[in-house]
Amino acid sequence: MSPLVRLLVSLAISFPLLLLNVVFIIWFERKTLADIYGGIGPKHHGPFGLFQLAFDGMKLIAKEDVIPAKADKMLFIIAPFLVFVPAFMTFAAIPVYNNIYARNFDIGIFYIFGATTLIPVGIILAGWASFNKYSLLGGLRSAAQQISYEVPLLMATLGAVMLSGSLSLVEIVKAQSKVWFIVLQPFAFIFFFIVMLAELNRAPFDMPQAESELVAGYNVEYTGMRFAFFMFGEYAMLLVMSALVTILFLGGWNSPIPALNGLVPGITWFVLKTYLIVFIIIWIRGTFPRLRVDQLMHFSWKVLLPLNLANLLITSAILTVVYL
Amino acid sequence: MPGAKTDTIKLNIGPQHPSTHGVLYIKAELDGEIVKNAEPQLGYLHRAIEKLSENRYYHQALPAVDRCDYLCPNLNELVYCMAVEKLAGIKVAERAEYIRVIMAELHRITGHMVWAGSLVNDLGAMFTPLLYSVRDREKLLDLVEKISGSRMFPNYNRFGGVKLDIPEGWLQDVLNYIDIQEKNLVDFRNLVESEIFDVRTKGVAKLTTKQAINFGLTGPLLRATGFDWDLRRDEPYSIYDRFDFNVITEKDGDLRAIYNVRIAEVTESFKIIRQAVKDIPAGPICNKVPSPLRPDKGDCYVRIESSKGELGVYLVSDGSDKPYRLKLRTPSFCNLRAVQELVKDYKLADLIAIVGSIDIVLGDVDR
Amino acid sequence: MAATKASKKSVSVPKITEETADITIVKEKLKSVAKELHEKENLHFEHLSFITAVDFGDYLELIYQFYSYKRKHSLTLRTRVLTKDLVIDSLTSIWKAADWQEREVYDLFGVKFKGHPNLKRILLAEDFPGHPLRKDFACKNDEEYILK
Numbered sequence: 001m002s003p004l005v006r007l008l009v010s011l012a013i014s015f016p017l018l019l020l021n022v023v024f025i026i027w028f029e030r031k032t033l034a035d036i037y038g039g040i041g042p043k044h045h046g047p048f049g050l051f052q053l054a055f056d057g058m059k060l061i062a063k064e065d066v067i068p069a070k071a072d073k074m075l076f077i078i079a080p081f082l083v084f085v086p087a088f089m090t091f092a093a094i095p096v097y098n099n100i101y102a103r104n105f106d107i108g109i110f111y112i113f114g115a116t117t118l119i120p121v122g123i124i125l126a127g128w129a130s131f132n133k134y135s136l137l138g139g140l141r142s143a144a145q146q147i148s149y150e151v152p153l154l155m156a157t158l159g160a161v162m163l164s165g166s167l168s169l170v171e172i173v174k175a176q177s178k179v180w181f182i183v184l185q186p187f188a189f190i191f192f193f194i195v196m197l198a199e200l201n202r203a204p205f206d207m208p209q210a211e212s213e214l215v216a217g218y219n220v221e222y223t224g225m226r227f228a229f230f231m232f233g234e235y236a237m238l239l240v241m242s243a244l245v246t247i248l249f250l251g252g253w254n255s256p257i258p259a260l261n262g263l264v265p266g267i268t269w270f271v272l273k274t275y276l277i278v279f280i281i282i283w284i285r286g287t288f289p290r291l292r293v294d295q296l297m298h299f300s301w302k303v304l305l306p307l308n309l310a311n312l313l314i315t316s317a318i319l320t321v322v323y324l
Numbered sequence: 325m326p327g328a329k330t331d332t333i334k335l336n337i338g339p340q341h342p343s344t345h346g347v348l349y350i351k352a353e354l355d356g357e358i359v360k361n362a363e364p365q366l367g368y369l370h371r372a373i374e375k376l377s378e379n380r381y382y383h384q385a386l387p388a389v390d391r392c393d394y395l396c397p398n399l400n401e402l403v404y405c406m407a408v409e410k411l412a413g414i415k416v417a418e419r420a421e422y423i424r425v426i427m428a429e430l431h432r433i434t435g436h437m438v439w440a441g442s443l444v445n446d447l448g449a450m451f452t453p454l455l456y457s458v459r460d461r462e463k464l465l466d467l468v469e470k471i472s473g474s475r476m477f478p479n480y481n482r483f484g485g486v487k488l489d490i491p492e493g494w495l496q497d498v499l500n501y502i503d504i505q506e507k508n509l510v511d512f513r514n515l516v517e518s519e520i521f522d523v524r525t526k527g528v529a530k531l532t533t534k535q536a537i538n539f540g541l542t543g544p545l546l547r548a549t550g551f552d553w554d555l556r557r558d559e560p561y562s563i564y565d566r567f568d569f570n571v572i573t574e575k576d577g578d579l580r581a582i583y584n585v586r587i588a589e590v591t592e593s594f595k596i597i598r599q600a601v602k603d604i605p606a607g608p609i610c611n612k613v614p615s616p617l618r619p620d621k622g623d624c625y626v627r628i629e630s631s632k633g634e635l636g637v638y639l640v641s642d643g644s645d646k647p648y649r650l651k652l653r654t655p656s657f658c659n660l661r662a663v664q665e666l667v668k669d670y671k672l673a674d675l676i677a678i679v680g681s682i683d684i685v686l687g688d689v690d691r
Numbered sequence: 692m693a694a695t696k697a698s699k700k701s702v703s704v705p706k707i708t709e710e711t712a713d714i715t716i717v718k719e720k721l722k723s724v725a726k727e728l729h730e731k732e733n734l735h736f737e738h739l740s741f742i743t744a745v746d747f748g749d750y751l752e753l754i755y756q757f758y759s760y761k762r763k764h765s766l767t768l769r770t771r772v773l774t775k776d777l778v779i780d781s782l783t784s785i786w787k788a789a790d791w792q793e794r795e796v797y798d799l800f801g802v803k804f805k806g807h808p809n810l811k812r813i814l815l816a817e818d819f820p821g822h823p824l825r826k827d828f829a830c831k832n833d834e835e836y837i838l839k
Contacts, residue, residue: 037452038459133335137357137672203450204520213448213676215342288520290448292673293357295523367814374799375823537737537760540788553760625756625767627740638754640745649824653741653756661791690814 018091022235023053028275029282036286063224068131071221075129080222080229082122086115087236094243095170097253097267108169109157112244113150116199119237120146123208123218126230130221138217141293142201142208148300149198155308156195159188159315160248173252180251187311189249191304196241198296201234203285207293242277246270250277332360337675339368345442345679346686350663352675359675362667364660369690377650382408382617383483385647389637390477392652393688395438396431398424398468399630400652401481406561407626407637408483412619417611420485421563422604423471426498427480428562428628429593429600430468433505434461435631436544436586436593437512439683443583444516446680447524448673456512460505467501470494483617485610495601502594509590525579529666529678532577539662543633543655544585545682549577555629562628566603567596579681586631616645623649632656632683656688715769718753722780728757728766729785735759736766739782742792744800746826749774751800755782772802781807799824 027042027050034041042049067076093108105111120143127139161167163184164175175181182189198205209217219230246252250273253266291299338349347368353361373392377385389404390397402424409416416424434457441457465475470491472478480487531541533549546553554571556564572588574581619641627636633655640649659682667675716724728736736757744751755768772779781804782789793804794813801822804810812819821828 033450033452037450037455039455133333137335137354141357204448206448207673213673286450286452287515288449288518289444289524290673291520292524292671294671367812367816370814372823378824538787540739540786540792542738551760558763623745623754625740634740636740636756638741638743638756649743649745651741651743657791657795658741658788661788665787 014091015088018088018236018239019232021239022232023057025235025239025278026231027053028278029285032279032282033286036283057228060224060228065226066221066223068221070131072129072131075125076221077226079122079126079129080226080233082125083119083233084122084229084236085233086118086122087233087240089115090240091236093169094240095173095247095252096270097265098170104168104170107167109161109167109172112240113154113157116237116240117146117150119233122233126222127218130218132221134214134216135218135220138208138214138220141214142218144293145198145201145205145207145296148297149195152191152300152304152308153195153199155305155312156188156192157248158312159185159192162312162315162319169247169252173247173254176251177254180249180254182249182251185249185311185315187307188315189245191308191311192245192248195300195304196245197281197284198300200237200241200281202238202281204288204290205296206285206290207296238278238281239274242274242281243270245277246273330355335672345684348660348679348684348686348689350675350679352672354672357671357673359667359670359672362664362675364663364679366657366660366690369686371687371691373691374650374652377647379646381645382619382647385650386481387477387479389650389652390479391687392654392691393435393630393632393635393656393685394476395685396428396435396631397477398427398431398480399628399635401479402428402562403626403628403630403635403637404650405481405483406628407624407639408617408619410624410626411622411639411641412483412614412617414484414613415611416562417485417608418605419607420609422600423486423490423609424481425562425564425567425600426597426604427468427471427478429597430464430498430501432631433590433593434464435683436590437461437505437509439631440512440516440583440586443579443677443680444521446676447521449516453512453516456508456515460508463501463504467494467497470497482610482613484613485608487610489609495604498597499601502597506591506594509587513587522580524673524677525583526576528579528670528674529681530576530578531662531666535665536577536662539665540658541633541662542658543629543631544582544589545633545659545662547571547573548581548585550575555627555634559627561626564596567599569595579677582681618643618645625653627653630655632685632688633659652691654688654691656682656684656686657691660684660689712764713767713769715771718770718772718779721770722782724768725755725782725785728768733762734766735761737761739786739788739792740765742782742789742796744796744802744824746800746824748826751777751802753779753796753802777802778805779803780805781810783807798822801825 031041042052045051045055067073090112093105093111095104123142124139127135160172160181163181164172166172201208219227222230253270255264255269332353332355335352335354336349337352339347349365349368351363351365352359373388376388386401386404389400392400437457438461441454444453445451468478469475471494472480472487531549533551536546536549550573552571552573557571569592572585572592574584621641621643623638623640625636625638627634634653635655636653638651638653639647642648663679663682666678670678728734736759738758738760740756740758742753742755744753750771750773753770753772757766757768779802781793783793791813793807794810796802797804797810798812798814799822
């Protein structure tokens with residue numbers, strides 16, 4: 001198979017699959033949230049309202065595409081793609097099973113974080129180009145937030161990397177075939193989870209969108225498909241990060257019950273674990289109020305960073321002793 | 325940067341905004357995230373209730389007054405009726421006094437609960453807490469509908485009593501409702517009082533008693549600063565002197581203190597209702613009122629403790645069958661003034677929370 | 692001046708019934724009387740409930756309702772301003788609560804408060820014609836108003 005054909009085939013399979021997953025997560029979130037606050041959620045279209053999102057998509061496509069008169073037109077148009085594209089780029093490095101992946105990068109983690117750092121750029125551009133004070137504030141918040149959370153995020157990842165001795169995601173999962181890293185690195189897991197919420201702009205760190213203050217933050221002026229791109233990008237990142245937690249700390253496709261090894265395909269475990277994380281994130285959103293911007297910064301620089309460093313120090317000390 | 329020029333930005337929050345509790349419009353001046361100045365602009369819900377009442381008979385003004393504070397309409401009716409009764413020298417039927425107290429306390433509960441829910445919503449939670457309290461309010465509205473025939477605006481009080489007698493089984497329904505609400509309150513507190521809620525509310529918008537009194541703050545906001553004052557106890561109106569309840573105070577005067585006061589007051593309201601249901605006597609529900617009602621020349625000021633603070637009616641009669649002047653001293657209006665002073669140098673997110681903590685109902689502010 | 696004359700002496704020791712005291716003063720004295728009401732230890736009126744006005748044709752009666760949490764007594768202070776000359780001292784420097792109350796009276800009655808830091812309309816639009824709570828404010832019926 002020539003590389004071009006291979007690329008086209010994998011795109012044809014993976015892209016709709018990803019979109020389906022994202023759409024499913026949006027439906028899943030609405031249903032879960034509804035359950036938490038005592039509502040019903042989507043229910044009219046299809047079984048359990050599963051087709052709701054198809055109709056929502058139709059509505060978004062049919063909507064008028066409004067560009068504010070004073071907006072910076074070029075940037076305004078580019079911004080959604082800068083959020084959407086990197087989010088989908090990261091999927092290339094996510095291994096779903098031993099041999100199911102688009103690319104097995106040697107530096108998979110590095111690649112993912114490299115791609116995700118592009119997202120704040122899109123958000124800041126969207127905030128700036130909209131010519132709206134709310135979106136500007138949202139964009140600025142997002143910039144500050146992403147920069148200060150990138151550091152602890154990478155540090156929390158290092159815990160898993162040090163244990164497995166590899167930056168390749170496949171290797172990291174393989175290193176967990178006996179013991180998951182959540183057991184060996186519980187603190188790194190907690191830090192990673194918290195920081196991930198901030199990185200995803202999810203509650204309780206959803207300042208850039210901050211519905212009660214900034215209305216919808218950076219995407220307040222976007223309508224129709226442009227808005228949908230933001231939405232897709234956001235939920236795609238949610239999926240990627242959940243998958244990353246699964247890979248780094250929850251043993252990826254390794255079965256939690258040794259007796260079931262080989263009976264249930266590993267990919268099932270991977271999907272289940274990922275969706276468990278997705279569920280927890282949604283659960284948090286349904287429950288907690290939002291932190292304040294300054295508290296968020298304090299938390300990142302004064303709490304998470306030192307604790308992360310301490311965790312790394314202890315880990316490396318133990319590793320040195322073990323391998324001496 | 326030396327020589328760099330910075331400027332504040334002016335942000336218009338509202339009148340259409342997810343967390344302005346209706347149609348409040350705040351002109352805010354921001355330095356980055358820090359609020360330098362914020363000035364509420366009112367009047368988007370001004371329905372000229374005072375002017376309307378001047379052109380209507382005394383009893384016709386009642387539905388208009390109802391629409392002031394649409395979360396606890398019964399309290400508005402109560403204070404207006406009390407003012408007219410005082411001016412015209414009408415005695416209230418004994419049984420009606422008890423019904424009035426039960427209704428007033430039910431509305432106080434829902435006022436506090438909906439406030440708490442929307443405060444957490446303003447702090448950035450999803451709708452969960454708000455919907456928890458709205459769910460309970462729904463049950464209360466059913467009760468109100470059963471006794472008065474309408475849900476939102478009962479229009480139930482009358483001069484000298486109340487409109488209709490208690491339907492069969494209603495008192496038991498009230499007790500059941502309280503039991504459910506009491507359980508749900510525990511649920512609600514478990515949901516809301518998280519660490520994030522603590523850091524967001526503790527130490528925010530601190531007020532001293534002296535400041536609070538000077539701003540004209542009343543009700544839970546004043547009690548949260550440690551000032552022991554409740555019109556129900558200290559200037560007992562209706563039959564509140566017959567009930568045994570506590571006045572809740574807190575020391576800190578911040579958002580968290582206000583929250584604590586209000587939540588504890590809900591429990592006190594349960595107590596009052598239980599006592600009232602137990603003691604309610606049989607008898608007529610409404611005394612005879614002269615028709616047409618022409619109170620003697622004169623004026624009076626009557627005030628009660630609403631869920632938000634001192635709710636008063638100043639009524640002037642010129643001896644005719646219409647009020648010459650009806651002034652509503654609404655707590656939301658007087659308390660909202662404090663926002664201007666409170667929010668300075670707090671963050672934008674706090675501004676929303678502080679406005680939420682005042683418990684404004686825009687119908688009550690604009691009248 | 693239609694207002695009842697009340698000497699300062701009679702003000703400083705108002706007759707306090709168990710319910711409420713009720714005094715009327717000339718408008719020139721308002722500020723000094725108010726200061727005394729607020730500061731004098733035996734009066735100590737720290738709470739200003741409301742300020743409002745009532746239109747009596749050729750004069751408006753301004754009503755200030757005070758309460759003292761410490762002494763537990765209340766006071767209704769009345770003063771009159773002629774419709775021709777609707778100016779009176781502002782009390783915002785003593786009670787911050789007076790700020791919006793005075794703005795409301797200005798908005799709905801047209802009384803100008805001297806020394807008020809921010810005397811603007813509060814409930815009605817800036818360009819609203821007239822002051823609606825005055826008795827001479829013509830209430831057009833709705834149709835007429837909409838047609839206009």
